[in-house]
Amino acid sequence: RKEVEQDPGPFNVPEGATVAFNCTYSNSASQSFFWYRQDCRKEPKLLMSVYSSGNEDGRFTAQLNRASQYISLLIRDSKLSDSATYLCVVNGMDTDKLIFGTGTRLQVFP
């Protein structure tokens, strides 16, 4: 089983739609969770951290479910500029290491 699993997509949604991605992780001892965004042919960049209580940043909401070992990302009012690959990231057994999922591709169309 992979340490971090994501649906690769692609998710094709119209502008203004709400879209949600889920991600599962295998290490129950993981303490830190993140979503990174990667544009085509660019480097990954931190989108947001995921806290136990859930957190929101504008149109983006991240949730953590420790019991079921999954995290989610909700994007409201999708914009064309949201088109990218979203990487689910969890810290590994060695807490200085980050384990990246293979990413979920989002394509927002007009």
Next chain:
Amino acid sequence: DAGVIQSPRHEVTEMGQEVTLRCKPISGHDYLFWYRQTMMRGLELLIYFNNNVPIDDSGMPEDRFSAKMPNASFSTLKIQPSEPRDSAVYFCASSSRLALKREGPMDEQFFGPGTRLTVL
């Protein structure tokens, strides 16, 4: 501020040749990570350093790969000899728990633009 700098941005070489990738981390960061990204396997950690010392190289695929960090501002990843299956995008990233004024597990890593390697 300059971000993580990598060179070259693109490298095309023939099988059997030596390839050297270079990275300059963000000034003040004490962690440096080397990753490889392919469509099939996603982003894989190859090795990481803390204060110029290699901490975990368990992700290095085989002896053909080696990495060094002679000082706080420079690191290299070398492949010798290169093979077609090494074709990928190689990213360098840096981070610092102290610089980010956070405690606990590492969080944000800052990635360089990557080196796109093609081995023919």
